[in-house]
Amino acid sequence: MAKENYLVGLDMGSRSVSAAAVCEDGGGRIKIKAAASIELPKGLERGIVMDIKKVSDAVASVMEEIEEKIAPGNMHEINVGIRGESVQSVNNEGICNIIRTDKEINIEDVYNVIENAKALHIKEDREIIHVIPQEFSINKKTGYENPIGHEGTPLGVKAHIIHTSVCDINNISHVVALSGFPHNETIYHLYPLGEMILSEEEKKIGTLLIDFGAETTSLAAYKKGKIFFSKELPIGMDSITFDISNHFTISSASARTLKEKYGFALSAAVKDQQFPETAEVTAMDDIRKKRVHIAELKDIILPGLEDMLQAVKAEFETQQTPTEEPPLAYINNAVITGGGALLKGMPEAVTRFFGINETRLGTLNPELFIVEDESAHHQKYFSAIACASYPILIRDKNEFEPAKKKYGPIKRWISVVKELLR
Ligand SMILES: Nc1ncnc2c1ncn2[C@@H]1O[C@H](COP(=O)(O)OP(=O)(O)OP(=O)(O)O)[C@@H](O)[C@H]1O
Ligand SMILES: [Mg+2]
Structure with a gap:
């Protein structure tokens, strides 16, 4: 099988653990190569991990199935969805004055105003996982989608901010780590899901x-x-x-x-x-x-x-x-x-x-997705597909985030240890 860079998404639901592997097809669409799911009653309750061993065994099992379908060595990123009551959101505004003489808004100004919007009164045990700009304003005029290159001050932004419990993020990381697969980012599953299924x-x-x-x-x-x-x-x-x-x-x-x-x-x-x-x-x-x-x-x-x-x-x-x-x-x-x-x-x-x-x-829009694994059409895989597609649909397109993360190939730790012992 030719080397392909697959992005994997993991959705730990209350009834089942599901995973999906996707990659860019080169023609602007996302190829869904594999989907796998395992029933897991009572391992999770409303998004919260209740039984670490049960859930990590289930994660290991679906990830092994995915790895088999895409061939080892082709996995480049694993992103995990978070959900449940600890995920909360708020709309907030940020504002910053451009004090330079030219007043032409640049990317640094945009980073600054978004940072300003993140200044929320949230408890220390919570972490902001997404800041989604809704619109920018320049000199109090609203409605700008991209303010870069315009002249004016102050620069404002309205944003939807999603935060969650650090403990829940850590528990999820712990469960995935125990399965032997290192995971990259924890994301609110509904964010990429909306980008994936709404026109x-x-x-x-x-x-x-x-x-x-x-x-x-x-x-x-x-x-x-x-x-x-x-x-x-x-x-x-x-x-x-x-x-x-x-x-x-x-x-x-x-x-x-x-x-x-x-x-x-x-x-x-x-x-x-x-x-x-x-x-x-x-x-x-x-x-x-x-x-x-x-x-x-x-x-x-x-x-x-x-x-x-x-x-x-x-x-x-x-x-x-x-x-x-x-x-x-x-x-x-x-x-x-x-x-x-x-x-x-x-x-x-x-x-x-x-x-x-x-x-x-x-449904999976055929203009956006090529479905190679037919089972992926079932609703229960959609959150996993959305988490897998998150880097393509959202993160790598987001010009307002400072450094775009690039991850290298991922290998299951157990396989790495086996290879070292060979
Ligand atoms: N054909 C169907 N008709 C009616 N209900 C269905 C059907 N298929 C699945 N369900 C119901 O959908 C629910 C499971 O949905 P889903 O797989 O999205 O849950 P989950 O992602 O594991 O849970 P959660 O998102 O709450 O963590 C169950 O209550 C199940 O009985
Ligand atoms: Mg679900």
């Missing part, structure tokens, strides 16, 4: 991005082409599995199968479906078999889903600061992703519930 048009007209995970729901809102709001909610689609399991007193595996096979997000859509009257399931003891009535499912799913969507809507209706409008005031559309987005009728339910124009399921 430029959608980001301009006002669009919500919702990732319906097992135990977390990640929310973002875009306008004027930029992210203006992001939030991690500690609720997820496994709560519906839990309700089904309790209602029928059946195993959670059976409850999940019922939800995924026969579940519906809208009662209006249930009528048109040709479902059997009953289904065989396993009782809570994991031994006895029993039959349940499928028609009863809607009475459990719909109220649970309504509570969830209500909690999501409440976030989108909230004004973050007195000067900012709530996301629902500027939103027209929504794009949904994550395993929970696959519940039948979910796009229609989101449209109706939020009173917006349209909701679509996130």
